[in-house]
Amino acid sequence: MTDTVLPGAAAGAQNRERVRKSLTRRHRNETLFRWAGILSIAAALGFVAILFGMILSKGLPSFWQSTVHFEAYFDPELIQGGPRPERADFASPADHQQAVNTWQRAVTMSNWNKIVETGLREAAPDFEIESRDLLELVTSAGRFQLRDIYFADPEVLGQTVPVSILASANTDNWLKGTIDRSQPDERQQLAATTRALADQFEENGTISFDFAWHIFTNVDSRSAPATAGLAGAFMGSLYMMIVVIVLAVPIGVASAVYLEEFAPKNRLTDLIEVNINNLAAVPSIVFGLLGAAVFINYFGLPRSAPLVGGLVLTLMTLPTIIIATRAALRAVPPSLRQAALGLGASHNQTVFHHVLPMTYPGVLTATIIGVAQALGETAPLLLIGMSAFIANIPAGPLDSATALPVQIYLWQGNENRNFFEARTSAAIIVLLGLMLLLNAIAIFLRSRLEKRA
C-alpha cells in the first residue's frame, strides 16, 4: 500500500503508467496463452491428419495390385491325370470321390510352371530370359490358379484361354516403386531381366493394376505373399464379435438392471460397483493372462480358438456395457417408475416393461462402442495363441483362427517389408473402415430409436 502514501496528481499519473505497463504485459500473456491453446489443438488435429494421411497414402495403392494378363495354352502333353472321372463309371459316390481325388492329385503334379512360362513367353516373344527369372515375375500361387481353372472346366484342355494371374510381390514392389529402383543389382530382389520384362509388360498393357479383390477373399499366405488376404482373419474376428454380443450384452444389461433397479444399498453392492469401475481400467493384457491361465490351461479350451478370444473380449467389454446401461437407466425419469408402480405393476414388470425399453438407444450405443473396442484389441489375443499362422478360413468358433488386428501385427513383422508395409496399411484401412461402419450404425440407430421414443 505504498502508493496511497504518495499524494497528488503525480502519483495518479505514475499509477496510470504502471497499470498501463502491466496491462500490456497481461494482454501479451493473454495472447500467448490463447496461442498455446490454438497450437495444442493444431497439434492434436495434426496428429490425426498425419496418422490418417500415412495410412491412406500407404494403404490405398495396395488395393490395386499388378496383375499379368496372358494367353495360357492348356497343353495336353503337359497336363497329366487323363480325363476327369465320370460319376456314372463308379458304384458309389465315395468311390467316385476317391477317383476324383486321385485325378486331382495327378493333375496337380503336372508341370503347371511350364504352362505359365510358355504363356508369358508368348506375351513377350523376343525377350531373352531364363525360366527361373521369368517365373519370378508372377506369384507362385499362379500355377494353382491355372490348375483350378482346369479343375472347374476340364474342357479347356488343348485350348488357349486368356488368364489373369497376380504378379509376384517383388514385381509389384518394382512396378510401384516401393523398392528403390536406383539400387544396384545385388540389392534388388529380382534379376535385371525380370525387372526389364516387368517394365515392358507394364508398357504394353500385359501387366495392369487391377482392383485386388483377393484381399477380401483370400486367406493369409506365406509362400505366395502377393495373394495374401484377410478372409481368415475377418471370419475369426466375426466369430469373436458374435461371442461377445451373445454373452456380453445379456450379462451386462442384466447386471446393470440389478445394480441400478433392484440391489439393496449394502457393502456387497458397493463392492461390485467399485469392482466394475476398476475392471474397466485393468490393462487388456491382464485379461489375456486370465484367458491363458483359466480358459486354456484350466478349462482346457483349444488355443487360437475364436471362442476363447471371444470369452476374453467379453470379460473386457462387460464393464463398458454395464457402466453405459446404468447411466441410461439413471436417466429414465422416476415419474415413469412411479406411474407404473402406482397402476399396480410389480417391480419386475415396471423395470422390464417400462424402464428398460427406454434405455434401448443407450444400450445399443454402448454395445456397438464395446464391440468396436473389442474388434481392435490385439494384446490379449496374442497371449491365447491367436497369433499363429492360419492358412484356412475357420469353419466354426472352435477352429484355429486369427483376428484382424492380429493379422496386422503379423503382417507388419513380415520380412518383405516393402510389400507388407502397404499390405498392413490396407488391412488397417479395412479394420478402421469396419469400426467406422459400426459407429455410423450406432449413430444412425440411436437417432432413429430416440425419434420414436
Added chain:
Amino acid sequence: MNALVIAALLLVLLTVSYQVGWSRSRKLADGKDTRLHSRPIYHGALAALFALLPAIVILGLWALFSQSVTNSFILAQLPAEVAQQQPFEVQAAVSRVQAIASGYGVIGEPTPMETAAASAYASFQQLSFLGVIAAAAALGAVGLFWAQRRIAPRLRARTEVEIFVRLALIACSTVAILTTLGIVLSLLSDALRFFSFISPLDFFFGTTWNPRFQSTGSGSAGEYGLLPLLWGTVMISIIAMLVAVPIGLMSAIYLSQYAHARVRSVVKPIIEILAGIPTIVYGFFALVTVGPFLSGLGDVIGINIRATSALTAGVVMGIMIIPFISSLSDDILGQVPRTMRDGSLGLGATQSETIRKVLLPAALPGVVGAVLLAVSRAIGETMIVVLAAGNSPVLRANPAEPTSTVTVSIVNQLTGDADFTSPQSLVAFALGLTLFAMTLLLNVLALYIVRKFREQYE
C-alpha cells in the same frame, strides 16, 4: 449331431411345459367364478422353469464330468500297468484309444487290446449319451408333472417367476466379481509357482533381465530382474505424459473457455477419433512414421536417436492419450462453479489469468486424478511398445535408446510354445501381477481423488 439333439430336447421341453402351464391355468379360470392370482403366461413360464432347470442341470453336470468319467472308463479297459505310467503317457494312451474309436485312425498298428478298448469306448460313449439324454428328459418330465400338479388359482406363479428372474440378475452381476477373482487367483497362483523357482527378492530387485530360451535339461533358469522393465515402463509413461498432458489440457482449456461453440462441435469429435483407433495402428504408425522421423530429426540436430526407442513409443503413446486427458479435463473444468469464474472476471482479471489462477487451482485435484488414470493406461499399454520400443531390456537412462517394458515381456514370454510349467512362461504371471497391482493402485487413488473433488463442488 449331439448339440442338435440336446437343443431339440430343450426346445421340446420348453414348448410343451409352457403350453401345459398356460392352458391348464386358463382352464381353471375359464367360465368359473375363480380368479387366478397370476396371469396364464406366468403359470406357463413357471412350468417351463420347473421342466427345464433339472434337465439343464443334468446336461451341465455331464459337460463338466464327462471327460474325467470317459478317461477313467478307458483306463479301466486298458491293462493296469498303463495307468501306472507318467501322466502324459497315460493321456497319450487314452487319446490313442479315442482316436481309434473316432475312426480317423492312428499312427502305427493298433494292438488288439487297444481295438477292444476302442470299441468298448465307442459303445460306452453312445450309451452314456443316450443315458444322459434320457435322464434329462425324464427329470424334465418329472419337473413338469410336479409343476402342473401345483397349478391352482391361488398359486403365486408371478412371484415365483420374479424371484427366479431376480436370482438370474444377481448371477449376472457376480460375473464382474468372478472376473476380478479369476484375475487375482490365476495371477497369484501362477506367480507363486514362479516364485518357487526364483526368489521374489531376485525378481523385484534384480537389475538383469535375461530369461534365456527355455530348453529342457539346461541347468540355468535365467535371470529375472524386474527393474529394467519397470524403468522402461516408467520412462515411456513419463514421455507420454510430457506429450499428452500439455496438449490435452491446453486443448481442453481452449475448447471449453475460448472456442466458439461451432468450432468446439467440430474439433472435439475429431480429437476423440484418436481415442477410438486400435493400439496396433498406433504401433504401426510409430514404427513406420514417427520412429524414422525422430531418428532423422536426431541426425539433423546431431543426437543419435534410434528409430525404435523409448522416445518413439512414448511420443506415440502420448498422442494416444491426448483425447483421454482432454475429455476428462473438459469434464472437470466444467464442474468448477461458474460463480468462481465470473467473480474473477468481474474483478478485472483477464481470461487467461482467471483460468490460470482460479479455474486450474480449483480443478487441480481433478486434473491430477485424470493424469493418474492416464498413467495407469500408459503402463498397461502393450501394442505400441511391442512394436516401437525396441525390446531391449537393459537398464539405461537414455530415452533415445531402445528399451523394454513389463507388458512387452509378458507378450514375449507367453507367445510361442509356452507350457506353463517353466519359469520362462510363469514369469509372465508374476509380471502381470505386478502390472495389475500398479494399475489398481493408480486407479483407486485416481478415483478417490476425483470423487473427493466432485464432492467439494456438489
